[in-house]
Amino acid sequence: xxxxxxxxxxxxxxxxxxxxxxxxxxxxxxxxxxxxxxxxxxxxxxxxxxxxxxxxxxxxxxxxxxxxxxxxxxxxxxxxxxxxxxxxxxxxxxxxxxxxxxxxxxxxxxxxxxxxxxxxxxxxxxxxxxxxxxxxxxxxxxxxxxxxxxxxxxxxxxxxxxxxxxxxxxxxxxxxxxxxxxxxxxxxxxxxxxxxxxxxxxxxxxxxxxxxxxxxxxxxxxxxxxxxxxxxxxxxxxxxxxxxxxxxxxxxxxxxxxxxxxxxxxxxxxxxxxxxxxxxxxxxxxxxxxxxxxxxxxxxxxxxxxxxxxxxxxxxxxxxxxxxxxxxxxxxxxxxxxxxxxxxxxxxxxxxxxxxxxxxxxxxxxxxxxxxxxx
Numbered sequence: 127x128x129x130x131x132x133x134x135x136x137x138x139x140x141x142x143x144x145x146x147x148x149x150x151x152x153x154x155x156x157x158x159x160x161x162x163x164x165x166x167x168x169x170x171x172x173x174x175x176x177x178x179x180x181x182x183x184x185x186x187x188x189x190x191x192x193x194x195x196x197x198x199x200x201x202x203x204x205x206x207x208x209x210x211x212x213x214x215x216x217x218x219x220x221x222x223x224x225x226x227x228x229x230x231x232x233x234x235x236x237x238x239x240x241x242x243x244x245x246x247x248x249x250x251x252x253x254x255x256x257x258x259x260x261x262x263x264x265x266x267x268x269x270x271x272x273x274x275x276x277x278x279x280x281x282x283x284x285x286x287x288x289x290x291x292x293x294x295x296x297x298x299x300x301x302x303x304x305x306x307x308x309x310x311x312x313x314x315x316x317x318x319x320x321x322x323x324x325x326x327x328x329x330x331x332x333x334x335x336x337x338x339x340x341x342x343x344x345x346x347x348x349x350x351x352x353x354x355x356x357x358x359x360x361x362x363x364x365x366x367x368x369x370x371x372x373x374x375x376x377x378x379x380x381x382x383x384x385x386x387x388x389x390x391x392x393x394x395x396x397x398x399x400x401x402x403x404x405x406x407x408x409x410x411x412x413x414x415x416x417x418x419x420x421x422x423x424x425x426x427x428x429x430x431x432x433x434x435x436x437x438x439x440x441x442x443x444x445x446x447x448x449x450x451x452x453x454x455x456x457x458x459x460x461x462x463x464x465x466x467x468x469x470x471x472x473x474x475x476x477x478x479x480x481x482x483x484x485x486x487x488x489x490x491x492x493x494x495x496x497x498x499x500x501x
Contacts, residue, residue, distance in 0.1 A: 151212075
């Protein structure tokens with residue numbers, strides 16, 4: 127177990143022994159997002175701070191899967207800033223995780239080695255199946271046992287995760303190459319409008335992948351609740367009329383297939399700058415929102431779902447909850463639940479030390495934390 131220092135690692139009271147301030151640095155296709163939360167047994171993760179930096183790994187990846195030099199530089203800067211911010215916030219453990227965009231890159235190991243040399247931070251990698259399982263854990267905790275058998279769908283930049291189960295652990299956990307960014311790069315033109323035949327070809331490709339991958343789901347009882355997570359689903363739900371973010375996490379949000387179907391032709395006509403003016407669509411994701419909408423509609427169609435409930439908890443919360451379970455049991459962080467093959471082939475990354483940052487970096491990190499708050 128890696129801690130900040132001896133003074134921070136040793137609790138003053140027995141109650142403090144079961145508390146931990148954990149930072150999770152999620153390195154995705156578009157951004158590196160540090161979330162800091164306080165963990166204590168018997169309580170949900172309590173958000174403390176959030177720091178987000180643009181890295182744009184996906185758009186800087188060439189046709190051979192190699193991440194370009196400018197993106198590597200952005201990534202190093204983002205990791206350095208996150209490490210300083212974690213130290214400034216008194217984080218006890220930092221868990222830096224890279225998802226599909228870096229995990230699947232041809233030069234992944236070289237990029238990770240360069241980040242380690244420049245920042246001292248060892249990046250960890252979760253498999254796609256582990257992402258699905260941890261996200262499922264978050265959704266199960268959010269909705270509880272009354273939700274019955276759950277079906278989860280999560281659209282990222284590089285991959286899409288699906289999971290199904292009636293317990294804490296999913297019976298089925300899948301990761302498919304159907305991320306919104308990946309499909310935009312490989313199947314859609316760089317500039318709208320996107321012709322109907324192009325959308326039809328992409329929809330056929332997505333359905334083909336889903337039809338082959340989801341045969342096991344068809345053999346399971348129908349889910350009592352079908353749930354979506356991720357920025358893509360959240361923005362699509364807002365586009366189709368779901369409450370704003372300022373309504374809070376407890377406001378019910380749903381995405382109906384009929385509503386989404388009617389929005390796809392509109393998205394196909396608009397350039398990125400006009401898409402970003404639509405309700406809920408962020409400028410940073412405007413270029414890939416059409417592909418995300420096509421995937422979301424196809425998932426609902428293939429799995430015969432009229433609507434999806436949008437859950438505010440996702441992968442990062444699943445990681446917090448997994449660590450919280452270990453904390454409550456008095457054991458160190460270890461591999462997440464999964465098959466023996468998961469644990470042997472893709473071990474759960476261990477927390478890394480959070481070293482005191484240089485004074486100038488610490489001052490900048492504190493200023494950034496105050497500016498960002500708990501967003």
